[in-house]
Amino acid sequence: MIHRLAKRFYQSDLVKTYKGYLLLAEDGTTLNLYKTNESLQRYGWVFNQYTPNEEKAKKATSRSAALYDVTNGLIVDFTMRRFKDSEIPIAIEQLESIPLLQGYSAIYLADRYYNSVELFSILESYGLKYCVRGKSNFFKHYLENMKTNDEWIQVKIDRAWQGRLKYTQPRERFSRDPYINIRIVKNNYDIYRNGKQESVNLIYFTNLSREEFDSKDIMHLYSKRWEIETGYKTLKTDLEWERYFSKDCDSETCSIYAKVVFHNLSGILRKEMDEELIEKHSEANKYNYQINWKQLNELIRDEKVVRWIRNENRGRIDKMIDLIKALINKIKVPVRPNRHYKRWNRIIKQGKPMRFRLDGREWPNTRPHNGALMTMPPS
Numbered sequence: 001m002i003h004r005l006a007k008r009f010y011q012s013d014l015v016k017t018y019k020g021y022l023l024l025a026e027d028g029t030t031l032n033l034y035k036t037n038e039s040l041q042r043y044g045w046v047f048n049q050y051t052p053n054e055e056k057a058k059k060a061t062s063r064s065a066a067l068y069d070v071t072n073g074l075i076v077d078f079t080m081r082r083f084k085d086s087e088i089p090i091a092i093e094q095l096e097s098i099p100l101l102q103g104y105s106a107i108y109l110a111d112r113y114y115n116s117v118e119l120f121s122i123l124e125s126y127g128l129k130y131c132v133r134g135k136s137n138f139f140k141h142y143l144e145n146m147k148t149n150d151e152w153i154q155v156k157i158d159r160a161w162q163g164r165l166k167y168t169q170p171r172e173r174f175s176r177d178p179y180i181n182i183r184i185v186k187n188n189y190d191i192y193r194n195g196k197q198e199s200v201n202l203i204y205f206t207n208l209s210r211e212e213f214d215s216k217d218i219m220h221l222y223s224k225r226w227e228i229e230t231g232y233k234t235l236k237t238d239l240e241w242e243r244y245f246s247k248d249c250d251s252e253t254c255s256i257y258a259k260v261v262f263h264n265l266s267g268i269l270r271k272e273m274d275e276e277l278i279e280k281h282s283e284a285n286k287y288n289y290q291i292n293w294k295q296l297n298e299l300i301r302d303e304k305v306v307r308w309i310r311n312e313n314r315g316r317i318d319k320m321i322d323l324i325k326a327l328i329n330k331i332k333v334p335v336r337p338n339r340h341y342k343r344w345n346r347i348i349k350q351g352k353p354m355r356f357r358l359d360g361r362e363w364p365n366t367r368p369h370n371g372a373l374m375t376m377p378p379s
Contacts, residue, residue: 022106025228070227073267109225121170134203149186287334295331
């Protein structure tokens with residue numbers, strides 16, 4: 001159903017791009033399931049000194065990953081694997097869904113966990129551009145010899161390195177030509193943490209040209225990857241991704257995938273309605289507006305839009321979407337730039353009474369303070 005919806009969407013005229021590209025963000029997450037023999041065998045558990053075996057495990061945990069189109073609010077592919085599986089092999093497997101994009105050019109965005117020459121090579125074999133945050137110890141020799149903060153390097157994949165490659169495409173490529181060209185962009189800035197000034201060094205690996213994206217464009221481009229994080233937050237809080245109505249492993253898995261489909265439908269509608277709000281924006285308005293995602297989700301659920309899409313009832317679908325658009329002014333919220341308010345070191349009386357709050361928000365971390373609780377920033 002996820003692939004089916006994606007294919008239909010990219011065949012439509014609703015597709016939005018950024019400078020002519022789709023932006024595809026890859027990221028992993030973990031999902032907790034009820035502890036049963038079947039779920040432990042299928043997905044495993046968090047193995048550490050406290051849970052050295054499945055008898056002591058309190059829950060089963062899946063390593064999951066999504067390929068997320070941040071320009072259109074759509075999860076193109078979603079995968080659940082065993083907890084001990086690595087994220088890079090899952091990411092390479094998900095690239096098989098690229099034909100669903102119907103020929104659109106795309107830029108692949110990922111964080112530091114995806115530093116891999118094999119991944120870069122396979123991305124290029126699919127005709128994809130990429131922008132990946134880099135680790136300081138990856139291509140360390142080349143990084144140390146850079147004279148500017150924006151340079152192309154030519155990395156040699158020697159025979160010892162080739163012997164460690166796991167995938168056919170990069171093995172065959174580098175056996176013919178052992179070089180790969182990668183552009184490295186650095187950005188240094190200062191932040192204040194706990195009253196002290198600290199220097200932060202950011203590194204980006206990309207194959208985008210300077211003519212298309214200069215250094216500032218690369219940093220702005222990478223910032224758009226954050227959409228996948230907010231997508232995961234919506235799934236885990238608003239849609240209660242890890243709340244199940246059965247302890248059966250198949251039922252839990254179906255529930256997880258069903259909420260991904262719901263998220264995709266909601267994401268497509270939200271992007272469309274946000275664009276409509278931008279077009280209707282007047283200079284007399286103090287703020288720009290965007291759709292309240294939680295209220296949109298409730299409206300889609302109440303109007304049973306997913307059911308009509310599954311049954312391909314075009315007439316009912318159009319009617320429901322027209323109704324949602326008619327209510328656009330009731331579910332919009334202002335975008336207030338540079339808004340800051342004190343979140344941490346606040347005194348509260350109540351801790352975390354349940355896993356999910358009824359209003360969809362997350363409970364903050366706390367520590368004891370003078371007989372009460374004080375909120376703490378995420379660790």
